[in-house]
Amino acid sequence: MGLILDLGAPKAEELQPAEENNEISTFKSAMAGLGSGLFKIPEGFISTGAMFYDLFNDTNKAAEVEKYFAEINPFDEMAEATAAGRITELIVNIGVPGGFAAKAASSIARAGIVASQSGRLVNLGTKAGKEAIEVIGKKAATKVAPQLTKTGKALTFGSGALGAGVAEGIFVADTEEAGTFGDLVGGFTELDRGLEGTDYDPGRELLNRLKFGTEGALFAGALGGAGVAIKKLRNTDNAGKVVNGRFNKWLDKWVSQPFRARGKQTKEAFQQERKLVGAEASDQNVTETLVRELDGQISKLFPFFKRAIGDKTVDAQRKQLLKKMNQVLLSSEKNANKLDPIIETTTDATGELIEKVRFGAMNTKAMNEFTEQLAKLGAKANDIEAIKLNLGVMRSGWGDLFSSMGRRLDADGAKEFRTLFGDKVTTWLDSTYDVFKNRKSKIGELYAPTAQVMESAKASFKQLYRDNVGKELSDAAAQQEVLKVYNSAKLEQGFKLNSKSDPYFQVPDFFLGKSAADDALRVNDSRLAEMTGVQKQVIEDLFGKGNDAFQTILNGTNKLSGIVRRNEYFDNLLNTSNELRAAGKTPTFANSRDEAAKLFGGVEGVDWKAITPVQATKAGIKGIEPLDPFLDYKQTLKPLKGERKPLLRGEVDMELPIHNPLQTKYALAGTVDSIVKPIDEMAAGKSLTSQIYQNLILYPKATSQMAKTILSPFTHARNFVSAGAFAMANGIIPFSDPQAVKQAFNALQVAGPGTRKSNEFYQKLLRLGVVNSQVQLGDLQNLLRDVNFGGVTGKLASADNLASYGLNRLLKGLSKVKKFSEDAYTAEDDFWKIFSFLGESKRLKNAYRSAGLQLGQEFTDMAGNTVRLTDDLIEEQAADIIRNNIPNYAYVSEFVKGLRKFPLGNFVSFPAEIMRTSTNIVSRSLDEIFYETTINGKLVKPFRNIGLKRLGGMAFTTAAVPAGIASGMSALYNVTQDERAAMRRFVADWSKNSTLIPIRDKETGKLKYVDFSHANAYDTITRPIQTILNRVQAGETDKNGLMDDFIMGMIESTKELGSPFVSESIWTQALMDVAPVLGRNGRTPEGYKVWSNQDPIGTKVSKAVGHLIQSQAPLNWKQLQRIGLSMKPTDDKGRLDDRGRQYELSNELMGIIGARAIEIEPEKSMIYKTADYLRGARESKALFSTVALRGGEVTPTALVDAYINANRALFSNQKELLKDVQAATTLKGDMKKIGSYVSGKIGRKNYGAIQREMYVPYVPSKNVFRKSREITRDIQEVDPTYRDPLRDILPLIANIRRQLFRYDLNDMFPEIENPLNLTLGSEILNTVQTPLINLGFLGENNIIKPPMTIDPVTGLTSSEEVLLDPMEKMYRKNQRKPNKPV
DSSP: OOOBOTTSSBOGGGOOGGGSOOOOOHHHHHHHHHHHHHHHHHHHHHHHHHHHHHHHHTOOHHHHHHHHHHHHOTTHHHHTTSHHHHHHHHHHHHHHHHHHHHHHHHHHHHHHHHHHTOTTTEEOOSHHHHHHHHHHOHHHHHHHSOEEOHHHHHHHHHHHHHHHHHHHHHHOSOHHHHOOTHHHHOSTTOOOOOOTTOOOOHHHHHHHHHHHHHHHHHHHHHHHHHHHHHHHHHHHHHTTOOOOSHHHHHHIIIIIHHHSTTTTSOHHHHHHHHHHHHHHHHHHHHHHHHHHHHHHHHHTTSOHHHHHHTOHHHHHHHHHHHHHHHHHHTOOSSOTTSOOOEEEEEEOTTSOEEEEEEOOOOOHHHHHHHHHHHHHTTOOHHHHHHHHHHHHHHHHHHHHHHHHHHHTBOHHHHHHHHHHHHHHHHHHHTOOBGGGTTOSSSOOSSOOOOHHHHHHHHHHHHHHHHHHHSSOOOHHHHHHHHHHHHHTOBOOOSOOTTSOOSOEEEEEGGGGTOOOGGGTTOEEEEEGGGOOHHHHHHHHHHHTBOOOHHHHHHHHHHHHHHHHHHHHHHHHHHHHHHHHHHTTSOOSOBSSHHHHHHHHOSOBTTTEEESSOOEEETTEEEOOTTTOTTOOTTOOBOOOTTOOOOEEOSSSOEEOOBSSTTTTOEEEHHHHHHHSOOSOOOOSOOSHHHHHHIIIIIHHHHHHHHHHTTTOHHHHHHHHHHHHHHHHHTTOOTTOOHHHHHHHHHHOOSSSTTOSSOHHHHHHHHHHTOSSOOHHHHHHHHHHHHTTTTSOSSOOOOTTOTGGGSGGGGGGGGHHHHHHHHHHHHHHHHHHHHHHHHHHHHHHHHHHHHTTOOTTOEEEOTTSOEEEOOHHHHHHHHHHHHHHHSOOGGGSOHHHHHGGGSSBOSSTHHHHHHHHHHHHHHHHHHHHHHOOEEETTEEEOTTHHHHHHHHHHHHIIIIIHHHHHHHHHHHHTTOOHHHHHHHHTTSOGGGTTSOEEEEEOTTTOOEEEEEGGGGOTTHHHHHHHHHHHHHHHHTTTSSSOHHHHHHHHHHHHHHHHHHHHHSBOHHHHHHHHHOSSSSOSSBOTTSOBSSOTTSOHHHHHHHHHHHHHHHHOOTTHHHHHHHHHHTSOTTOGGGSOTTSOOOOHHHHHHGGGTOOEEEOOHHHHHHHHHHHHHHHHHHHHHHHHHHHTSSSOOOHHHHHHHHHHHHHHHHHHHHHHHHHHHHHHHTTOOHHHHHHHHHHHHOHHHHHHHHTTBOOOOOOOHHHHHHHHHHHHHHHTTOTTOOOHHHHTHHHHHHHHHHHTTOBTTSOOOOOOOGGGSHHHHHHHHHOOSOGGGTOOBOTTSOBOOOOOOOTTTSSOHHHHHHOOHHHHHHHHHHTSTTOOO
16 A cells, blocks of 8 residues: 555545555445346346247357346346345336336225125125125125125235235346345245356246246235234224234234333323423422422531532521421411411313412511521522522412412312311421432331441330339340331421321330330321420431432422322323314223223123222222322312213212212223323342342442443533434434524533523423433432432341342442532433424424424324314424434333343343334334425425435434445545445444444555444434345355345344344353353453453452452543553653553544544454354364264264355354455455464464465364264174264265365355165165275265275374374385385
């Protein structure tokens, strides 16, 4: 290669002819494939006719046809240049005529069946059919409303598949070039290609076409059948009915449900569940925003440094201030320590009476004391007013939420509400205890009392025991009693008017002042409100009672939001169901058992069931709790629109008060299961095995993923850059709208200049389900939740509780860092979702305006529903696009989410979402292109341009960008196709099927590459395509056609597609690397050594621990280390790493966005390639030795089969090594160094033969012969007639070896028939009583030939070549020299 320009490309005058960049790009070749494929259609048709002519006239017209089309087809050469072109050409060649033929054949068959009026084929028993018969008669009805029976449908479908097969057999241009699946696996569709040089045989060619067409018909039938089944299943499920048929039920249960976001739910129920989550998230964001502002205002009063170091005085002042704020927050004008709510009965927009709650003014005295404290600490007047305003806003927000609760109450419920609410609300909002943090009801698992609190509680318990019982309580016994109290703590669920809101628990009698010694340790139920004095203080300290206004705001609002939004969820579910009923569709809920059977079909209890088993007794209603754990029987509701109070028949017939709108409904089993589910779903088991698995596998898996993502600054950069592809794939150019960029940035919820300015807009986006759904973060957060990161993983049962003392405590201090990193990771994803939402909204508005549609005007939407155009509708449509076209954790199926608990895969939800959203983008694009609606009396396609842009954006992002960059850089650096293919042989395994961007070093001329897949968000779908192309390209030298390589590529591509789900996780891989048992014992999957076998045991342990720590290391420490080395002076030896490598600063900085160039080093790579070869050679030879030496009787036939199999495997192994050597030569590796190393490992003769592309067959070692003789002697002690099968077959394997010797490694391994499978071969062995060494051998045509003469190359007979060792061979050759007797 000539000198390199500064730009990096070689000068034109220095290019040699072979290096001129005249290669055809993949994109051009694929486009040419489209055109060439169309040319191939008439070529195939005319060639088929020519072959029939040749068959009867002994001519070769087919060759003339082929030559003619070769001359007129301008695309053929360009299409054949790449695998993509050849695949495209074949798809067009057989797909176009096959598709037309299938459709035509199906239509003809259907018309014939309908015309026959056969009752066996046409079903007029449907409702539509019967109505048609009554009106126009049976004959006419078969034409107007024909419904085919299963048999009729099967005949129609089979006709279509047959038509496709016939068309493929006729129109394919070259069956042998295309190939069949039978070429790969054998069978009746395997093509007969004849021997090389065989004359043209039209009969053979026509038979091949028949085979090709037969296989085409079978494939068309299989693919079409699968498509019909899935379509039918999808339509049935969307209709809200039971899936019928065994196969459809199996498909729904094991294929559809596990992989769809809504699982078993109906679409409508899932949508309402997402609205529930969005509403709760919006409420939480409102609360967090307010607390953040308050916290900022309070924090300004205390020096930052003192707060940072935890100054005790500052902490005490802050704690006291927040306690006083809490008092003010929960005060009223009349009472400084209690809210006095004002409940007003008013009317809503529909005129119905509703209860409205507000809390009025805060207590003047308490407020004055609070403002004085603020002033003393230096608060400014405007800050004090801002704090007072925020407290007022919070109270107003609580009033709105409680009003939502009261709005649904009927007269009786409203009466109870007004009577009991005032006494309830203060204690309910103020029930903040650390013991209940992050739990909906029972004892919290993320809080453990401090050692100081525990010691204080124990001392108090001991003192109370001494005072009340008169005895001493041991320290261990005191701790046990404290833990009993702690572990029994509970808090009410929901907002129940007739119950108290303080904690209840069990305490020993002595704690309550009882003195009977025998009963002192007996426990009784008690409540905190019932206690006073020291007992109350002990329990409050033990439970972590919060008197902090921030905790009250956060905890109270979250509890209240959960109840209110869940009530709205129930209402929305039923309202949506009634809307479906009104529109003539299947509703989600049935009103009775009989109606459910009619609506849903199927079997009660299996396919559908009651929402909850409500029972009416004389004592009242029972059984609603499973539906709603928050249920309060004092709160009775008004019926929703279109509903009435249900009548329930039981011991007594009674009109039921409504406590929950769904309480007497029926629904599909999946819908019921999704609604009636525990509020607290415990992610982790409590068994010892479970805790070990968490601490050894799940916990390190979570922390390693956290270290490599949210705690990695460079990953944040790549996350933001790669996520821009989501907008581009939907046809929205990143950063194209400056106003949208600003709006998106201002709405982000991460600390930073310019962010958190559009909080209300962000809260709207939360309600719409657009934001806060980052997929990798969702996986990580759930995994951390599974192991309760940052706290105790179980109750404080005893000191031997593994979880309490597990690894998680070590990382508790990372919580704040983790929170900021999570916010940043979410913001990077949110930015593009908000930007895309704004872009979609703008496009939709413009499209409707251009179509002549005005706000308020009705039209038919894409789903076929009549809707009214409003701003809310546009926002919902834009949000729906974002939810379905951009990865969203809320839409990941429960099955895929559950994979996080296995030691496999890293962030498995992301590739699953890429597959879902990619499909949705294409589907949405096509729907938009073909969507028609009538506006102002005119039929228009309002979204056609949007659909074209979206489809173009998807193609550009997933295909044009990766291929274009790779082709452009190849042209710039003059990298040939051979070099690109060679490069793939020396990249890491995970990059072999990546999109590789080649770069040539301007000084050395050697190649580097950038793995574009690291920065390509859509690599999950492009990688399988690249895998197929690589496989087809690699198999172009064989003569078995394209199809077998394509199918093998498809198989390999499924492996790539499934790799994210089944590959080892970061931690599991590191653990397997160092595990001596069931692991790799000090080796990585790539073959790198973690330790040397000669290392002392202490060194091995040290290196193993270091290897595990590396998997947990955050901050991209390896990349930071390389950047540090690259910044040192060029003459500084410190630039070198421990392997003597230097790094360039510019290249390492490009690694921040995933564009770091990696040098290809064939010399180092061949070390691992050689190790792979030696391992493969051993395994190949073992295919023979394990059969020969297994210790029992072995037949000669089995041994010959084993010998052929061993050579087949060894041939493949040597072929791979040859490709590696050739690739190293192409890449201008140091072949002298490579040759010296490889030949030293595999032997000079073997290396020399492989270099000359000649196969070196397997020869069993003398040790194999010796052991075979020993086994034979052992068997002969029992069976004297048994002979050594290895010696018997020597002539046969010697003949096989001779024919394989120096066989061209570039060819396919030849088909070798075992001669002993023929009668002739068996008879030879049976008639010879001595070893067949001198008998001769069976030739390649299985004909007995004369004994073999001396091989002129080796100077030995075949038997001698096998049996003699090197010294014996030399002696025999010397004997055969002239004048030496043989």
